[in-house]
Amino acid sequence: MGLLPVVIVGASLGGLRSAEALRRSGYAGPITVFGDEPHAPYNRPPLSKDVLGGGDVTHASVAFPQRAATADVDWRLGTRIASADLERRLVRTADGTEVPYRALIVATGLRPKRLSARTEGLAGTFALRTLDDAGALSDALTPGTQVVIAGSGFVGCEVAATARQLGCEVTVVGSGKLPMLGPLGPALAEELMRRHEAHGVRFRLGTHVAEALGQDAVEGVRLADGSEVACQVLVEAIGSLHNTEWLHGNDVDVDQGLRTDSAMRVLRADGRPWVDVFAVGDVARFPNAIYGDVPASIEHWNIPTETAKRASRILAMQLAEDPDVDAAIAERFAPVPSFWSDQYDIHLLAYGLPALADRMELLAGRTDGECVYGYFVGARMVGVCGIGMRSEVMKFREEVSRYGHVAIGEPA
Ligand SMILES: Cc1cc2nc3c(=O)[nH]c(=O)nc-3n(C[C@H](O)[C@H](O)[C@H](O)COP(=O)(O)OP(=O)(O)OC[C@H]3O[C@@H](n4cnc5c(N)ncnc54)[C@H](O)[C@@H]3O)c2cc1C
Incomplete structure (x- = not known):
C-alpha cells in the first residue's frame, strides 16, 4: 500500500486553503479532499450579493482559481463523509467505503437552520x-x-x-x-x-x-x-448549525463548533488533542489570543484561510518530524476577525468583534453618509466598522488586534 493521504473533509474555502497551505509548507505527499457538493470550491459571499442580483448564478462566476501547487490533489466531489473513526484513523463515505488517513482536516463548515x-x-x-x-x-x-x-x-x-x-x-x-x-x-x-x-x-x-x-x-x-x-x-x-454529526461517537467536543486548541488540533472531551486531527474554518471553535484564548467559532470569510494556514503548517512540520514543531504549536494564534457586507451602495467593512462592545463612538465622517465607528469596552477598542472609508477603517486594524482584549463571553 502506498503512503496514506492527508484527508480533508469539506471542499470549500477552508478545505481548499488547507490543501494549498500544506503544499506551501512543504508537504508533498498525497491529499484527498471530500466534498458533498458536486462543485469544486467556490466563493460564497457573492451568492447573496452581485451573483444573486445579476442572475449569473453559475459555478464559473464564483469558482476559486485552481493553483498549480494543488493540481495533484485528489478531489472527491459529490461524496459525503458519513462517519469517522478517529481511533482507527479512517473516514467512511455514505456508501460505506472506508478511507484510512495519515492525518485528517475537518473543514465541513455550516448549514442553515x-x-x-x-x-x-x-x-x-x-x-x-x-x-x-x-x-x-x-x-x-x-x-x-x-x-x-x-x-x-x-x-x-x-x-x-x-x-x-x-x-x-x-x-x-x-x-x-x-x-x-x-x-x-x-x-x-x-x-x-x-x-x-x-x-x-x-x-x-x-x-x-x-x-x-x-x-x-x-x-x-x-x-x-x-x-x-x-x-x-x-x-x-x-442562523446556522455546525456540520459535525458525522463525527458522532468519537471523543470530541462539538458544542457550538468543533473545539480545538490554538494549533487547530481537535480536542478530546478531557482537553487533550488528537495530534493527527485538525479543524479549520466556520466549523472550528478555537482559542484566539486577542480574545483571552476563550474558544469561539468566528464565521467570517478570513478565518478559514487563517486557520488553514495555521493547521497546515503545524501538520506539515509534524509529518516532516521537524524538531521545531513544539515551538510552532506554542506560538500564540491571534487572527483578526474581519467582515464586509454589500447592500445597495452601502459597503460595510469591519475588523475585530464589535459585538463585544458596550459603547460605540463615531470616529470619522457622518452616519448618514460615509463613516467609521469604533467599538469599545472601557477604553479598549474591540472593533471598528465603516460605511465606505475603507482606508480609514484599516488604520484601526492594528489597534483592535492587540492581545488580551475583552474575552469572548466575558461580561462587558
Ligand atoms: C450567502 C453567504 C454570504 C456570505 N457573505 C460573507 C461576507 O460578505 N463576508 C464574510 O466575511 N463572510 C461571508 N460569508 C461567510 C463565508 O462564506 C464563510 O465564512 C466561509 O464560506 C466558510 O468556509 P468553510 O470552508 O469553513 O465552510 P463552508 O464554506 O461552509 O464549506 C464547508 C463545505 O463542506 C461540505 N460538507 C459538510 N459536511 C460534509 C461531509 N460530511 N462530507 C463532505 N462534505 C461536507 C459542505 O457542503 C461545504 O461545501 C457568507 C456566507 C454565505 C453562505
Missing part, C-alpha cells in the same frame, strides 16, 4: 448557503413577488437588498430590535434600517416567523404576535 421540517419541503421556501440554493432562489426573485425574509442578520439583510433591487416586495422579520444589531451596534444598525426602508423594505422586528402558511406552496407566514404577512417566497436566514 430551518424554521421547521415542514418549511424544508414547502415550495417557495429557501435557505441560502450553496450555489444550488442561490440558483433556486434567483429563479424565484421575479419583479412583484412578495418576499418574506426570516432573520435580519448578514444574509437576511443582503438578500433583502438584492431582492428589492430585483423589484420584489420585501418584508424582513427579525427578533432583535434592529437589523444586524450585534455586529453593527445601535447607531449603525439604525442607519442601515433607515436606508433599507428608504429603498422600500418593510421591517417587522421584535418578533419571529412562527409558522409558514400554505398547503403545497408557501402563501404567507404567521408571526409570533399572531399577525400574518402574505408571500410567495420565504427566505429562512435564521
Whole structure:
C-alpha cells in the first residue's frame, strides 16, 4: 500500500486553503479532499450579493482559481463523509467505503437552520448557503413577488437588498430590535434600517416567523404576535448549525463548533488533542489570543484561510518530524476577525468583534453618509466598522488586534 493521504473533509474555502497551505509548507505527499457538493470550491459571499442580483448564478462566476501547487490533489466531489473513526484513523463515505488517513482536516463548515421540517419541503421556501440554493432562489426573485425574509442578520439583510433591487416586495422579520444589531451596534444598525426602508423594505422586528402558511406552496407566514404577512417566497436566514454529526461517537467536543486548541488540533472531551486531527474554518471553535484564548467559532470569510494556514503548517512540520514543531504549536494564534457586507451602495467593512462592545463612538465622517465607528469596552477598542472609508477603517486594524482584549463571553 502506498503512503496514506492527508484527508480533508469539506471542499470549500477552508478545505481548499488547507490543501494549498500544506503544499506551501512543504508537504508533498498525497491529499484527498471530500466534498458533498458536486462543485469544486467556490466563493460564497457573492451568492447573496452581485451573483444573486445579476442572475449569473453559475459555478464559473464564483469558482476559486485552481493553483498549480494543488493540481495533484485528489478531489472527491459529490461524496459525503458519513462517519469517522478517529481511533482507527479512517473516514467512511455514505456508501460505506472506508478511507484510512495519515492525518485528517475537518473543514465541513455550516448549514442553515430551518424554521421547521415542514418549511424544508414547502415550495417557495429557501435557505441560502450553496450555489444550488442561490440558483433556486434567483429563479424565484421575479419583479412583484412578495418576499418574506426570516432573520435580519448578514444574509437576511443582503438578500433583502438584492431582492428589492430585483423589484420584489420585501418584508424582513427579525427578533432583535434592529437589523444586524450585534455586529453593527445601535447607531449603525439604525442607519442601515433607515436606508433599507428608504429603498422600500418593510421591517417587522421584535418578533419571529412562527409558522409558514400554505398547503403545497408557501402563501404567507404567521408571526409570533399572531399577525400574518402574505408571500410567495420565504427566505429562512435564521442562523446556522455546525456540520459535525458525522463525527458522532468519537471523543470530541462539538458544542457550538468543533473545539480545538490554538494549533487547530481537535480536542478530546478531557482537553487533550488528537495530534493527527485538525479543524479549520466556520466549523472550528478555537482559542484566539486577542480574545483571552476563550474558544469561539468566528464565521467570517478570513478565518478559514487563517486557520488553514495555521493547521497546515503545524501538520506539515509534524509529518516532516521537524524538531521545531513544539515551538510552532506554542506560538500564540491571534487572527483578526474581519467582515464586509454589500447592500445597495452601502459597503460595510469591519475588523475585530464589535459585538463585544458596550459603547460605540463615531470616529470619522457622518452616519448618514460615509463613516467609521469604533467599538469599545472601557477604553479598549474591540472593533471598528465603516460605511465606505475603507482606508480609514484599516488604520484601526492594528489597534483592535492587540492581545488580551475583552474575552469572548466575558461580561462587558
Ligand atoms: C450567502 C453567504 C454570504 C456570505 N457573505 C460573507 C461576507 O460578505 N463576508 C464574510 O466575511 N463572510 C461571508 N460569508 C461567510 C463565508 O462564506 C464563510 O465564512 C466561509 O464560506 C466558510 O468556509 P468553510 O470552508 O469553513 O465552510 P463552508 O464554506 O461552509 O464549506 C464547508 C463545505 O463542506 C461540505 N460538507 C459538510 N459536511 C460534509 C461531509 N460530511 N462530507 C463532505 N462534505 C461536507 C459542505 O457542503 C461545504 O461545501 C457568507 C456566507 C454565505 C453562505
